[in-house]
Amino acid sequence: MRAEKSAREKAIVRMGGCLYPSLFLFCATAAADTIHLKDGKEVKGLVVEQHADRLIMSTEKGEVPVMISTIREVEYDDPAQSFFQLGKAREVDNKLGEALAYYEKAVEANPDFEEAKKAALGVRNRFWAVSTQGPTGEVEKQQAIEDARHTRSPEAAGARVQNLRQTLKDNVGLSLEKKGDWTRVTFVDAKKDAGLVGMRKGDRLVSIDGESLRYLSLDVVVRAMTEPRFSNFTLEYDRDCFVERGAAKDVKGLGVKVKLEYQGVVVESVKKDGAADAVGVREKDLLTHIDGKPTRYMPLKKANELVRHSEKQKIALTVRRPALLTRK
Numbered sequence: 001m002r003a004e005k006s007a008r009e010k011a012i013v014r015m016g017g018c019l020y021p022s023l024f025l026f027c028a029t030a031a032a033d034t035i036h037l038k039d040g041k042e043v044k045g046l047v048v049e050q051h052a053d054r055l056i057m058s059t060e061k062g063e064v065p066v067m068i069s070t071i072r073e074v075e076y077d078d079p080a081q082s083f084f085q086l087g088k089a090r091e092v093d094n095k096l097g098e099a100l101a102y103y104e105k106a107v108e109a110n111p112d113f114e115e116a117k118k119a120a121l122g123v124r125n126r127f128w129a130v131s132t133q134g135p136t137g138e139v140e141k142q143q144a145i146e147d148a149r150h151t152r153s154p155e156a157a158g159a160r161v162q163n164l165r166q167t168l169k170d171n172v173g174l175s176l177e178k179k180g181d182w183t184r185v186t187f188v189d190a191k192k193d194a195g196l197v198g199m200r201k202g203d204r205l206v207s208i209d210g211e212s213l214r215y216l217s218l219d220v221v222v223r224a225m226t227e228p229r230f231s232n233f234t235l236e237y238d239r240d241c242f243v244e245r246g247a248a249k250d251v252k253g254l255g256v257k258v259k260l261e262y263q264g265v266v267v268e269s270v271k272k273d274g275a276a277d278a279v280g281v282r283e284k285d286l287l288t289h290i291d292g293k294p295t296r297y298m299p300l301k302k303a304n305e306l307v308r309h310s311e312k313q314k315i316a317l318t319v320r321r322p323a324l325l326t327r328k
Contacts, residue, residue, distance in 0.1 A: 032046070033045060033074065033075065034074070036072045036073045036074070036075065037070050048296065049212065050212060051212045051215045053215055054068060058296075078110075079110075080106045080107075080110035080116065083109060084106040084113065087105075090102060096123050096126060100123045103119045103120035107120065110262075112262035114210075116210075118207075118234055121234060125233055161219050161222070164219075164226045165222050168226050172192060173191070173193055173195050174188060176218060182213075183205045183213055183216070184204050185200065185201055185204075186201060197323040197324070202239070204238040204239075205236075206236040206237055206320060208224050208235055208236075228327065229327050230328065232326050232327075233326075236320055236321070236323075238288065239318070240316050240318050241276070241279040241317045243255075243276050243278075243281070245310060245313055249304075250307050251290075253307065254276050254315065255271035255275045255277055256281055260299075260300055264286055265286070265303060266286055267282065267285040267286075267319070276317065285319035286319065287319055289318035290317060291306060291310060291315055292318075
């Protein structure tokens, strides 16, 4: 690491009441990120996941969680990541124009930075929502004030949450539950948007416009999927596909050709009528786990070894894919 860096190449994000999530980052060329703890200690490595209450840091000892409450500031070494974090800071302050400019600079610095692309799309969606909704007449303004007054009571707040859940089911076609760290799909209406893009019961919700949904409460997730109205959002979700192993000795033997890209192991193609095709694995899926073992940073040789040495009749391929949905 060079001793000196310009402000353009280095970003320090001070941790207060806000977190700037990026969910899945793969920066093989980054020298190191540094987490400065409130007790004066430091943790060096690579920030690979950011959630509402913790960061996941890849270190020499493996991936370790660091709780947000213990962090004073985070120093990012990668230029693209620096622009991305500056964009998140502006977005939190509702400076959407500046946020979009930083996201675009992040993509310019690293054209493969998918999270920056998703964040930029999310800001554009918010621009659209602001321009198409909101009370403009006096009657609508008074109704908004009255709604705000009623939602101060616990009973009204609970009713509002139930209304949002029903709105999600009516408009998007999804019912959800919280199970462990994840929000999972319990119902999909085949005729609504969620069904039309191929979502299924059991899918795990990962992110909205690149911002992590893991560890968040069900009510927070539902609100993120229903507000603001009249706006699009990109929802990423995980699915476990149980593929018949047969005589397969590697990933290709399962009917899947994969390649290693910036964001991880990606499905390049799926053999028609093969074992993977039969259970719904798709081209361009991000393969995040094989039999529960994460593929992040995993060489393709190692991925093939997991298949070769598996004693299971069905191998679980966990895939992640995006869906473009609309809040109505």
